[in-house]
Structures are given as structure tokens and as C-alpha cells.
Amino acid sequence: MGAASFFWNLIGAVKVRVRGPNPARFLNLCVSSGIPVSGIREEDGDVTFYTLPWRYRELRPLAFKTRSKPEVIGRSGVWFLWSKARKRQALVATVLALSGVFYYLSGSIWAIDVRGNNRVSRERILAAALKAGLYKGVRKAVVSTEFIDASIIRDIPELGWVYTSIHGTVALIEVREKVDHPLERPGDMVARRDGLVKSVLVLSGHPLVKAGDTVKAGDILIAGDPSSPSGGARGEVVASTWYKASLEVPLREIQPRRTGRKVEVRLLNVEGNLLPLFGSKAIPFQWYEIEDSGGGVRQSPKTTISVITRTYYELTWVEVERSPAEAEDLARKRLEDIVRRQLPPSVKLIDFSIEVKIAPDRGVLTATGLAQAEENIAVVKPWPQ
Amino acid sequence: MRSRTKEIYRAMAESLGLPVDLALDLPRVIVVGAVQVIILNHRGLIQYSKTKLVAGVGGGQVVVDGEDLEIQEIGPEDMAVKGVIRSVHMET
Numbered sequence: 001m002g003a004a005s006f007f008w009n010l011i012g013a014v015k016v017r018v019r020g021p022n023p024a025r026f027l028n029l030c031v032s033s034g035i036p037v038s039g040i041r042e043e044d045g046d047v048t049f050y051t052l053p054w055r056y057r058e059l060r061p062l063a064f065k066t067r068s069k070p071e072v073i074g075r076s077g078v079w080f081l082w083s084k085a086r087k088r089q090a091l092v093a094t095v096l097a098l099s100g101v102f103y104y105l106s107g108s109i110w111a112i113d114v115r116g117n118n119r120v121s122r123e124r125i126l127a128a129a130l131k132a133g134l135y136k137g138v139r140k141a142v143v144s145t146e147f148i149d150a151s152i153i154r155d156i157p158e159l160g161w162v163y164t165s166i167h168g169t170v171a172l173i174e175v176r177e178k179v180d181h182p183l184e185r186p187g188d189m190v191a192r193r194d195g196l197v198k199s200v201l202v203l204s205g206h207p208l209v210k211a212g213d214t215v216k217a218g219d220i221l222i223a224g225d226p227s228s229p230s231g232g233a234r235g236e237v238v239a240s241t242w243y244k245a246s247l248e249v250p251l252r253e254i255q256p257r258r259t260g261r262k263v264e265v266r267l268l269n270v271e272g273n274l275l276p277l278f279g280s281k282a283i284p285f286q287w288y289e290i291e292d293s294g295g296g297v298r299q300s301p302k303t304t305i306s307v308i309t310r311t312y313y314e315l316t317w318v319e320v321e322r323s324p325a326e327a328e329d330l331a332r333k334r335l336e337d338i339v340r341r342q343l344p345p346s347v348k349l350i351d352f353s354i355e356v357k358i359a360p361d362r363g364v365l366t367a368t369g370l371a372q373a374e375e376n377i378a379v380v381k382p383w384p385q
Numbered sequence: 386m387r388s389r390t391k392e393i394y395r396a397m398a399e400s401l402g403l404p405v406d407l408a409l410d411l412p413r414v415i416v417v418g419a420v421q422v423i424i425l426n427h428r429g430l431i432q433y434s435k436t437k438l439v440a441g442v443g444g445g446q447v448v449v450d451g452e453d454l455e456i457q458e459i460g461p462e463d464m465a466v467k468g469v470i471r472s473v474h475m476e477t
């Protein structure tokens with residue numbers, strides 16, 4: 001019935017089969033009489049079409065004129081559904097009752113999720129929410145999110161911001177914790193680590209070093225004036241610093257490799273509990289690694305119900321032999337990673353060099369990395385009170 | 386005489402910039418790819434089967450050949466036919 005099928009199904013339609021010498025003439029008479037016909041097809045030598053149930057009687061005189069025989073072969077739509085429903089009252093009552101129960105239950109909150117907490121425990125936030133009237137099973141209509149936000153933030157002073165929102169039957173409490181900024185006490189500025197001074201910027205106090213000086217960790221760089229209440233030293237001392245790291249890379253190593261065989265299982269994640277759905281329950285591999293994908297993996301594992309695809313990859317152990325050059329490359333990469341992890345984000349890496357030694361008797365390459373950086377090494381060392 | 390009147394109508398429609406099909410009560414046939422044919426200004430169904438549909442129009446017949454033809458909608462002036470359309474031609 002094409003694009004009009006929704007309309008026809010909504011209001012109800014009868015499927016009519018016409019047998020006769022000239023069905024085309026019958027259809028022309030239908031059209032000229034204003035009887036809606038649609039979805040005209042040829043089926044087993046006869047013509048079938050759809051029309052409205054209450055216009056079917058009007059077909060009879062037209063059929064007589066054209067010596068055709070119309071016959072109802074199908075009924076569809078709400079019109080007939082209602083007629084059927086009247087005969088199956090128990091089924092209709094059950095469907096209506098279940099719909100009612102579902103509708104009623106959808107008006108309650110059945111899961112509470114907390115996001116953004118780090119130091120404040122989830123249980124503590126949930127307890128504060130419970131005190132404010134938010135708990136599993138509470139009707140959404142009686143929940144005031146503004147009141148819950150205000151109540152939680154009042155009960156837990158460590159929180160700086162709370163926002164509660166309701167998504168379907170899930171209440172989401174998003175929080176941000178307060179960040180403590182302890183007041184800095186006045187003092188001298190001392191070197192945080194050894195370095196070669198490149199520049200000195202004094203905002204307050206007397207500089208004790210100049211560009212080109214070598215300083216050790218703990219040396220006073222800018223001295224303050226303890227006799228004045230605002231005499232604490234302030235400023236920046238940029239210096240070249242050096243970071244060192246060393247490691248050993250074996251020239252022969254046993255490593256895991258994927259064989260290419262894998263097994264996939266589907267798991268149902270219900271608030272962090274994983275229940276098997278499909279796939280093999282026993283893992284046929286002795287050595288394997290696991291990769292999870294699908295809903296709920298990127299979110300908090302305790303948020304909602306989701307299906308996870310867990311893939312087990314079979315592993316085998318292979319002996320890897322490295323040439324000294326390969327080992328050096330690997331050592332350089334690993335050392336750079338180690339050094340970069342040591343550096344604070346504000347520190348600029350200027351140069352990185354590596355020294356290698358091979359111990360053939362032990363079958364290892366020993367590498368030492370030296371990184372040169374530039375950074376502000378001045379930190380306040382408060383005066384004793 | 387009749388064809389002369391038509392010629393005059395056609396000339397007038399063309400000089401006035403009017404659509405000729407409206408002025409002369411001619412059919413308009415729209416073919417949508419090979420899946421649908423819409424016939425406007427028809428004069429009734431003459432023949433219909435799965436493989437052939439003939440509709441009367443002013444000045445002849447429009448014949449649609451194809452497979453699995455179905456008349457989606459039909460009204461006093463227009464009809465939409467869908468299916469695998471092989472050919473559409475006019476017989477006068």
C-alpha cells in the first residue's frame with residue numbers, strides 16, 4: 001500500500017479480491033463512485049485491492065453492473081483490532097494492567113549514579129542523598145533536585161558543587177570536590193634541585209645568585225627580610241637541570257605473541273556484576289589476554305545495565321633476539337619515556353643523550369639517559385614560626 | 386475541423402506561454418527511474434495485469450510494460466504505478 005499504508009492500517013482496511021470478466025471496468029466504476037481503492041495487484045489471475053471497511057457494501061451494485069464477484073480476503077488496522085480485542089477481554093486486561101504497572105514503575109527512580117567524586121566516598125554521597133529523600137524506589141514526582149543538591153552540599157563540606165539530574169529511571173549526582181590551596185607562609189626562596197642558573201627574576205627580596213652560578217638543592221637563591229611582615233622572598237630562578245635514568249634491555253627475551261585464535265563471549269553487566277550471555281563459558285586457551293568492548297566499558301562500570309563483548313586472544317611465548325642497534329633504539333625510547341614522566345609539565349626538555357654498554361656475558365645492554373631541561377627551581381622555604 | 390481547433394488552441398497556448406498539456410487536456414506521464422510511473426489526467430483503466438497496464442488518456446492510451454506491476458493509488462485523474470518498469474509508450 002506504499003506510503004499510505006500507515007494511514008490505511010490506522011483507520012482499518014479490507015483486502016478485496018475481484019473475480020470477473022473485466023476487473024479494470026470494476027475499478028473504474030469504484031473510482032468514479034468515489035470509493036477509495038489502493039494497492040491494486042494481480043494475484044493468481046484475480047485482482048486484489050484495499051478499501052475502507054464501511055465502503056465495502058457500495059461495491060456490490062458496481063459488481064452487479066460489471067458481472068464481477070468481490071470477496072473480502074483480509075482485514076487489517078485498528079478497526080478490526082478493536083473488534084478482536086472485544087472478544088479477548090482477558091488478554092486486553094492483562095496488556096492494559098502490565099502497561100499500567102510499567103507506566104507506574106517508570107515514574108520511580110531505580111538506580112542512582114554518582115560521578116566526579118574522588119576523595120569523598122560514593123557511600124557518603126548516597127547517604128546524604130538518602131537523607132535528602134533520594135533513594136531507589138522513590139517517586140520522581142516527589143524528588144526536588146534543587147533541594148537534594150543543597151542538602152548534599154550542606155552535609156558534605158568537602159564538595160564544592162553538586163548537580164542532580166534524572167534520566168528516565170536513573171538519578172545522576174555529579175559532584176566536584178573543593179581544592180585546598182594552603183596559604184603560603186613567607187620565607188626564603190631555595191633551590192628545589194641542583195642546576196646551572198640561567199636567569200634570575202626578583203619580585204621581592206635580595207638575590208644571592210646570578211646567571212652562570214651553579215647551585216645545589218637547598219641553597220638559598222633569593223633571601224627575604226624576616227623583620228618585615230611582608231618580607232618573604234618572591235621571584236623566579238630559571239636554571240638548567242639534569243635528569244638521569246638508566247635501564248637494562250636484554251638482548252634475548254621471551255615475549256607473549258597473539259596466535260590469531262580468539263574467542264568472543266557476550267556478558268551482561270548489571271551494576272558491575274558480569275553474567276555470561278552467549279558464547280563459550282570455558283576458555284579453551286592456556287594463555288590469553290582479554291579485551292572488552294561495547295556498552296558500559298567507557299562509562300563507570302557501575303552505572304547501568306549493558307552488554308559487553310569480551311574477546312579472549314590466545315597467546316604463545318616466543319623468544320625474541322635483538323641486535324645491539326635494536327636494543328639501543330628500544331632503550332632510548334624507554335629512557336625518554338621514563339625521563340618525560342619525571343619532568344613536571346612546565347619543564348622544557350632541551351637535550352637528551354644516551355650512553356650504552358653491552359655486557360655480552362649477561363646478554364644485556366645497559367643504557368643511561370641524561371636529559372637537560374630548563375625550569376624554575378626556586379621554591380619558598382618558610383621561616384620557622 | 387477538430388484537429389484545426391486543437392492547432393489553434395496549441396498556437397494560442399504557446400504564444401501565451403501556457404502549458405500545452407493543460408490547454409489541450411493532454412496526459413502527463415512522470416517516470417521515476419524504473420520503479421514508478423505516475424499518469425496524470427487519465428481517463429480510466431483499460432487493462433491491468435502484473436506485466437501490462439493500459440490507461441486511457443486524451444488522444445490515445447498510455448501503455449506500461451514491466452514486471453510485478455501494482456497500482457499504488459488511483460483517483461479520477463491520476464494514478465501511481467510501481468514495479469519493475471520495462472517500457473512506457475503512447476498509442477494513438
